[in-house]
Amino acid sequence: MTNVEEFAHGFGEEPGYLDYGRVGPVSRAVRAELAGQYDILGKARFGTVERMHAEDARVRSAVSALTGFPDEQIAFQPNATSGLMHAAFGLTGGEILLSLAEFPSVTYAAVRAAQAMHVVTPTWLDTDGGPVTPAHIREQVTGSTSAVMVSLVDSRTGYLADIDGIRQVIGDRLLIVDAIQGFGVVDAPYEVADVVVSGGQKWTRAGWGTGFLALSERAIDHLTPVFSGWSGTGAATQTWDEVIEPAHGAKAFTVSNPDPIAQARLAAALEEVAAVGVAAISDAVSDRAERVIDLADEFAIPVSSSRNTAERAGIVVLEPRPEQLTALSASLFNHGVTASVRPTTVRVSVHAGTTEDTLEMLRAAFVSYASAV
Structure with a gap:
């Protein structure tokens, strides 16, 4: 039996990766x-x-x-x-x-x-x-x-x-x-x-x-x-x-x-x-999803996915105003944050191994976005 911290050591991807809903870099x-x-x-x-x-x-x-x-x-x-x-x-x-x-x-x-x-x-x-x-x-x-x-x-x-x-x-x-x-x-x-x-x-x-x-x-x-x-x-x-x-x-x-x-x-x-254990991983994922939601709220970026922990897993969906989507996607790109940009939304997918460095990169992207709009 291992703990979540030891599990997180198995993540080898570079900071900024928030796209596990598309593909998870192999452990x-x-x-x-x-x-x-x-x-x-x-x-x-x-x-x-x-x-x-x-x-x-x-x-x-x-x-x-x-x-x-x-x-x-x-x-x-x-x-x-x-x-x-x-x-x-x-x-x-x-x-x-x-x-x-x-x-x-x-x-x-x-x-x-x-x-x-x-x-x-x-x-x-x-x-x-x-x-x-x-x-x-x-x-x-x-x-x-x-x-x-x-x-x-x-x-x-x-x-x-x-x-x-x-x-x-x-x-x-x-x-x-x-x-x-x-x-x-x-x-x-x-x-x-x-x-x-x-x-x-x-x-x-x-x-x-x-x-x-x-x-x-x-x-x-x-x-x-x-x-x-x-x-x-x-x-x-x-x-x-x-x-x-x-x-x-x-x-x-x-x-x-x-x-x-x-x-x-x-x-x-x-x-x-x-x-x-899946339960421990689920708790860690939920915690990081909550961190992303808090960041989005801090910078007034609308969250269209559920805030109820019983209705969500590792995906947080951001839905800015249509005319602001390009600015958000560009800011993520410029700060090295990998997420799925859709026609009207940005899908952010966190995992138990999502690091503080990655969340800080997301914050920096949000700062630039907020400055631009």
Whole structure:
């Protein structure tokens, strides 16, 4: 067990980085894992390449520790979108209730599944321009609704969804959660979901090419593994001269052997998170988000994301007047602050390793902005 301070030592990025919602620079532990794994692959000493495939069990165990899903109900994925596609294409009927404002990985999975399979229908949730809430879903769920898809944290607004509340209002319908904007920094009740997907390139800082799909028993019973390759069978070893049925489990939702080095990167990142605990990381992230909000208030920069700690994770959204957005983005750029500038907002993403130097750089940028406007 480590503490947050020791965890923060694993952040190697330069001061000024506030864009974890886009990509998290890989941690020192992940870089060390990557170097070690490539050294093994580069030398290919007798027996070592075969042993690299043990990373599959390792990464599934690491995901299990953070989600509560059993190892055998987890499949490694190259990204969150692949997991969402598996889930959406696997639905066998009814309507999928979701917001059109969700990140495109979610909406495209639902629509492409409907277009290709002709067995499900996306139904767009009306949120009156606000976040996805249990109340909105309660009002619009129908007897034809078979599944609900939602982001744990909205990528544009930073809103943290109440997935426990959503579960309570949808009953035994499938709940599909895209957790990528909160996984590793939000202490969420993942056990209430039927499908949890995430990528490792953001808050867990494992780099691109990493992700997972976790399925409840109900999801395994109700989803059809449409994209199931030779690696997704129930056979203990590779089979020749026959094509056998997919396994009854998460393994079925794979198409080929995974990249063991990518699995090792994700496992190393998640093991580091588990060592300190998601709750402790979440508290540290919340503290730094509060610091950013206080700075924005000090310089009269409007904050459009939620100020309620129960409704936010690591994202703070700034929304200056339209004619002042250019000045704010220029000031951030001139002071070496990395954030996501959108057409009407600036998204600032903090992490447990965000340093005082970085916050001071943000303050300096705000000083210049305030002077300019």
